[in-house]
Amino acid sequence: MNSHNITNESLALALMLVVVAILISHKEKLALEKDILWSVGRAIIQLIIVGYVLKYIFSVDDASLTLLMVLFICFNAAWNAQKRSKYIAKAFISSFVAITVGAGITLAVLILSGSIEFIPMQVIPIAGMIAGNAMVAVGLCYNNLGQRVISEQQQIQEKLSLGATPKQASAILIRDSIRAALIPTVDSAKRLA
Numbered sequence: 001m002n003s004h005n006i007t008n009e010s011l012a013l014a015l016m017l018v019v020v021a022i023l024i025s026h027k028e029k030l031a032l033e034k035d036i037l038w039s040v041g042r043a044i045i046q047l048i049i050v051g052y053v054l055k056y057i058f059s060v061d062d063a064s065l066t067l068l069m070v071l072f073i074c075f076n077a078a079w080n081a082q083k084r085s086k087y088i089a090k091a092f093i094s095s096f097v098a099i100t101v102g103a104g105i106t107l108a109v110l111i112l113s114g115s116i117e118f119i120p121m122q123v124i125p126i127a128g129m130i131a132g133n134a135m136v137a138v139g140l141c142y143n144n145l146g147q148r149v150i151s152e153q154q155q156i157q158e159k160l161s162l163g164a165t166p167k168q169a170s171a172i173l174i175r176d177s178i179r180a181a182l183i184p185t186v187d188s189a190k191r192l193a
Contacts, residue, residue, distance in 0.1 A: 066120045070127040074100040077135035085142035099134045141181035
């Protein structure tokens with residue numbers, strides 16, 4: 001395993017990016033300085049903890065620990081995605097199932113095709129990328145759907161009063177929200193091709 005050390009210079013450069021973000025927030029009166037500092041502090045603590053956990057999992061190289069870590073990654077992604085679902089009941093369960101099934105199928109295809117091996121050092125980072133992209137898509141979908149339901153509440157109520165089921169009344173909104181949520185992923189895939 002290659003060892004990568006973080007130098008003081010690389011930390012200083014990373015800190016410069018944070019300072020730039022704070023300066024822009026202050027100059028544009030965005031009032032995000034406290035959030036930026038809090039996020040950076042949390043990220044540092046989380047990365048230290050995750051680093052030690054991953055070091056242990058990589059050294060043990062146990063399939064059950066690898067699967068447990070993948071489930072934890074999916075759980076965390078679902079937890080963060082559901083935060084954007086103010087108006088959707090049971091959003092965590094839907095998010096967890098969607099992200100876990102999607103990540104599971106993708107990982108299975110990658111492993112069975114021989115693209116990656118089922119070892120923690122390959123499976124965990126790939127699972128993190130897959131779940132992270134899925135989390136963004138699910139969060140965008142929830143956010144878009146919530147905004148559209150509020151802005152088009154009158155049309156939905158009209159459809160319901162004319163006998164449409166809730167699913168029929170909201171079908172176009174759901175389809176458009178899913179489509180809008182997938183645009184960043186599709187655009188990213190286009191750039192790679």
